[in-house]
Amino acid sequence: MAQLSLRGIKKRFRDTAVLHGIDLEIGDREFVVFVGPSGCGKSTLLRLIAGLDPITEGEFVLNGTRMNDVAPSRRGIAMVFQSYALYPHMDVYENMAFGARLMGLDKAEVERRIAEAAQMLKLDALLKRRPRELSGGQRQRVAIGRALVRKPDVFLLDEPLSNLDAALRSEVRLEIAKLHREIGGTMIYVTHDQVEAMTLADKIVVMNSGRIEQVGSPRELYETPANVFVAGFIGSPRMTLVDVTRDGNRLGIANGGSVVMSALPQVPALKLGLRPDSVRLVRDADAEGLRAVVEYTEYLGDNAFVYARLADGTLLSARTTPNDLFAPDEAVTVQVDPASTHFFSAEDGRRLVLGGAG
Amino acid sequence: MSAVGTSYYDRKGILGTLGRDGLLQIILIANSIIMLAPIVIMIFSAFKTTPQIFQSPFGFPDLTQVGNFVKIWTQTNFLRYLLNSFVVTGASMVLILTLGTMAAYALGRYAFTGAGFILMFFVAGLTLPLKLAIIPLFMLMRDLSILNNQLSLIFVYTAMGLPTTIFIMTGFIRTLPNELEDAARMDGASEARIMWSIMLPLVRPAMVIAGIQNVVPIWNDFFFPLVFIQNDALKTLPQGLTTFMGEYTTDWGVLFSGLTLSAAPIIVIYIVLSRQFIAGMTSGAVK
Ligand SMILES: Nc1ncnc2c1ncn2[C@@H]1O[C@H](COP(=O)(O)OP(=O)(O)OP(=O)(O)O)[C@@H](O)[C@H]1O
Ligand SMILES: [Mg+2]
Numbered sequence: 001m002a003q004l005s006l007r008g009i010k011k012r013f014r015d016t017a018v019l020h021g022i023d024l025e026i027g028d029r030e031f032v033v034f035v036g037p038s039g040c041g042k043s044t045l046l047r048l049i050a051g052l053d054p055i056t057e058g059e060f061v062l063n064g065t066r067m068n069d070v071a072p073s074r075r076g077i078a079m080v081f082q083s084y085a086l087y088p089h090m091d092v093y094e095n096m097a098f099g100a101r102l103m104g105l106d107k108a109e110v111e112r113r114i115a116e117a118a119q120m121l122k123l124d125a126l127l128k129r130r131p132r133e134l135s136g137g138q139r140q141r142v143a144i145g146r147a148l149v150r151k152p153d154v155f156l157l158d159e160p161l162s163n164l165d166a167a168l169r170s171e172v173r174l175e176i177a178k179l180h181r182e183i184g185g186t187m188i189y190v191t192h193d194q195v196e197a198m199t200l201a202d203k204i205v206v207m208n209s210g211r212i213e214q215v216g217s218p219r220e221l222y223e224t225p226a227n228v229f230v231a232g233f234i235g236s237p238r239m240t241l242v243d244v245t246r247d248g249n250r251l252g253i254a255n256g257g258s259v260v261m262s263a264l265p266q267v268p269a270l271k272l273g274l275r276p277d278s279v280r281l282v283r284d285a286d287a288e289g290l291r292a293v294v295e296y297t298e299y300l301g302d303n304a305f306v307y308a309r310l311a312d313g314t315l316l317s318a319r320t321t322p323n324d325l326f327a328p329d330e331a332v333t334v335q336v337d338p339a340s341t342h343f344f345s346a347e348d349g350r351r352l353v354l355g356g357a358g
Numbered sequence: 359m360s361a362v363g364t365s366y367y368d369r370k371g372i373l374g375t376l377g378r379d380g381l382l383q384i385i386l387i388a389n390s391i392i393m394l395a396p397i398v399i400m401i402f403s404a405f406k407t408t409p410q411i412f413q414s415p416f417g418f419p420d421l422t423q424v425g426n427f428v429k430i431w432t433q434t435n436f437l438r439y440l441l442n443s444f445v446v447t448g449a450s451m452v453l454i455l456t457l458g459t460m461a462a463y464a465l466g467r468y469a470f471t472g473a474g475f476i477l478m479f480f481v482a483g484l485t486l487p488l489k490l491a492i493i494p495l496f497m498l499m500r501d502l503s504i505l506n507n508q509l510s511l512i513f514v515y516t517a518m519g520l521p522t523t524i525f526i527m528t529g530f531i532r533t534l535p536n537e538l539e540d541a542a543r544m545d546g547a548s549e550a551r552i553m554w555s556i557m558l559p560l561v562r563p564a565m566v567i568a569g570i571q572n573v574v575p576i577w578n579d580f581f582f583p584l585v586f587i588q589n590d591a592l593k594t595l596p597q598g599l600t601t602f603m604g605e606y607t608t609d610w611g612v613l614f615s616g617l618t619l620s621a622a623p624i625i626v627i628y629i630v631l632s633r634q635f636i637a638g639m640t641s642g643a644v645k
Contacts, residue, residue: 052540073546085537089559098555099545150545 001063002028002076002153002186004049009058011044011210018044020210021058026188026203031180033197034190035233036207042190043082045207046156049188050079062154073102078147079156083163084139086131092142093127100149110149117148120182121175137168144176148183155187161196173199194234198222206230228349231273231342237305237317240274242290243346256291256311259336265343265352273342276305276319280335281326289333292316294326308332397621404615411610426615436616438591439598443620446508446594447577450515454572455565457516458523463553465524466531467539477528483521488514492585499586510586511594515579519572526571530564531557566631577624595620 004026011019018041026032034042047053049060051072060067067075078099086095093114100110118124121141131139140160147155160176161169177200180187191197197204198218206213206221206229214226218234225231231239244251246268252258264270282289292308295315304322307315316334326332343352403411404426405419430436465477488495499510534557542552583597590601599620602613 047540050540050544052543071546072544077544079541079544081537081541083535083537085535085541087538087541087556098542098547102546102551146541146545 002026003063004154004186005059005061006045006049007059007061009045009048009060010056011041011048011053012056018210019048022212024205024212024215026186029184029186031177031187031189031200031202032205033201033203034188034205034207035192035194035197036213037233038192039209040207041210042192042207043158046079046158046188046190049154050077050156051075052079073099076153077156078150078152078154080140080143080147080158080160082159084131084143086139086142086146088131091128091130092123092134092145095131095142096146096149099146103150113149113151114145117145120148120179121145136164137172140164140172141175144179153185155185157187157189159190159192161191161193176200194236198234204234206233224351225273225342226351228271228273228344231344231351235275237276237307239342240276240279240314240316241344242272242274242310242314242316243269243312244272245269253290253310253314254312257289257333259289259338261338261341263338263354265354267345267352269346270352271344271346271349272336273344274316274336275340275342276317278337278340279316279318280337281306281308281318281320281332282335283330284333285331287333287335289335290316292332292334294328294330294332296328297325299325308334310334400614400621401618403610404618406611406614408608408610411614426611427619430612430616430619434602434612434616435590435593435598436595436619439593439595440620442508442592442598443577443595444623446511446515447573449508449512450519450576451569451573453512453516454519454523455569458520458568459527459558459561459565460553461520462524462527462531463557466528477524480521480524483517484525488518489581492581496585505586506589506592508587508592511582514582514586515572515576519568519576522571523568526568527561527564530561534560570628570631573627574624577620 004024006022006024006026009019009022010017022045034045036042044053048055051067051070055068062075062077087098090098096114096117097110100113105113114127118127121144123138123141123145126134126138126142131142134142140163143160144157157176161172164172173196176187176189180200189196189200201218203215204218204221205215208229213233214221214230216224221230221234225234225239228241232241242253244253246264247258249262249264250258250260251264251270251272281292281294285291291311294306294308296307297320298305298307299322301322304320304325306318306320306326308318308326310316318334320326343354344350345352399416402417402419403415405421405423406417407423407425410417410419461480465473465480495514496505499505499513502510504510504513538556538560539552542556547555578596579594580596580600583594587593587597590598593601595616599613599616602609602616
């Protein structure tokens with residue numbers, strides 16, 4: 001059982017404020033992913049939850065108990081570090097046994113737990129090796145194993161895949177998902193790879209400069225991003241954000257065409273959010289739509305993405321079929337599917353709902 | 359890539375092939391000879407009688423002629439001096455390394471007000487010529503009534519050794535990844551346990567460096583025993599060996615064999631410890 005509540009968490013290092021008030025509820029057995037750009041405070045928040053750094057202000061409550069002043073090892077939380085932080089002078093077995101012994105478990109129980117973890121993570125053959133004799137992927141599994149033997153309620157993983165190569169990364173990603181299903185603990189996972197976030201998470205927490213921008217399921221974040229930051233962060237290629245001026249139901253961009261929408265939020269100026277799927281490129285230069293010039297095409301086999309520069313300078317990405325590739329410098333018209341277009345306030349970047357005043 | 363490689367080899371002339379490396383080798387060999395010569399002469403002389411030493415100072419001795427060693431072992435206080443040196447040096451090293459490592463761990467790892475000042479205070483000790491303070495030190499030892507007592511030496515040596523040790527160890531500890539301690543903390547280790555089970559094995563290379571740095575001057579020190587110790591039974595080796603130098607005659611052979619024997623432990627320690635300079639002790643911990 002693990003129910004975490006973060007209430008108004010703030011963190012300052014001397015004079016620099018890093019977290020500016022984090023409120024978050026995490027349920028039992030949830031897989032929560034913190035995403036955000038580098039330096040936004042993901043690791044800091046994780047370390048506060050772990051108890052490695054003191055919380056400056058606010059409350060962290062785990063299963064109804066205030067944890068602010070509880071020692072890290074008493075919180076029932078285990079952490080997998082970005083650098084793995086395996087003890088270099090101990091072999092794999094000792095690395096896993098160190099924490100288990102300190103929990104006061106008897107010898108047989110320690111052995112049993114290590115055997116169990118080793119089997120689950122396919123470490124049986126490696127138990128007598130030192131960390132430096134292991135590959136990156138193996139070290140990573142040892143680091144997870146070390147957390148596992150403590151049988152914590154909550155697992156914290158700080159960018160656990162960032163030191164692995166791409167192929168291994170997707171493999172270990174699957175293993176982590178499987179592990180979560182098997183052991184069923186609450187997992188908090190930090191990454192700045194949004195593919196990891198989308199594929200693993202029950203709930204994604206998007207952070208930016210020490211604040212939470214939005215919390216939601218991968219689907220919610222993709223379909224209804226709360227603001228331009230989330231819109232630009234989730235989804236690959238990124239959503240294109242275009243400043244448009246409004247004239248009735250007609251939205252225009254600076255010196256380069258316009259589109260007509262049937263319904264619009266009632267604000268004078270807004271930003272249009274266009275996913276690669278919600279636009280269509282046509283070669284007809286006189287067609288209704290936004291003018292653009294193709295810059296380059298990414299051919300991915302089953303798919304292709306075209307990047308075109310809109311007349312106001314914004315780079316737009318569009319999905320096309322591999323049979324319909326565009327040449328660089330080709331002039332195109334961008335047609336927009338009104339149904340899948342997102343609208344944001346031009347002032348504060350918040351999502352605008354159709355018909356609302358924003 | 360290959361183009362760069364080829365042109366590099368193309369440019370190599372005679373100097374290129376024998377070249378920089380060859381020159382370096384010559385310098386290194388010459389340096390080794392210059393460094394080793396006195397030691398070799400000392401060892402050679404240990405096997406010669408005094409007349410032989412003066413007749414052919416550089417000649418190769420008869421290595422079966424161990425009379426000097428027998429004499430020094432049986433007819434002098436050499437063993438006593440050796441033991442004293444071991445006691446004084448050993449105790450000083452234990453104190454230096456324990457205190458130094460503990461202080462360095464605190465300075466390197468805990469951010470507390472005044473940490474910088476304390477480190478500077480220790481490092482300032484590097485610049486202090488302790489021998490200039492010999493008179494106040496003498497009075498201090500007298501007041502503590504440990505003159506003519508090995509404690510006086512141990513205290514002075516510990517004070518002498520701490521600055522370098524703390525300097526070396528603090529720098530080294532700061533390079534160790536923080537996450538190791540965090541991991542141990544998550545595992546439930548107390549601070550003492552982290553120090554003992556995690557940090558100590560990792561800082562061993564630095565401790566060896568600090569140890570070697572300190573053990574040689576302490577073992578060889580002549581000055582402080584000369585001032586603090588009068589009792590012949592408490593003398594250390596360098597001081598004791600001078601008793602072999604008579605006012606009118608000196609048995610040089612015996613003196614050299616004493617020097618050889620007194621240098622031997624340090625050389626052995628050095629060789630054994632240098633195996634400990636294992637590069638990349640921490641490799642595999644992170645990344
Ligand atoms: N001990 C510290 N003292 C002062 N500032 C710190 C400290 N630790 C982190 N910071 C600052 O806090 C901010 C957030 O750091 P944090 O490590 O949490 O970022 P992050 O989101 O994990 O980034 P990344 O994705 O690069 O790991 C950064 O601006 C960093 O400079
Ligand atoms: Mg981080």
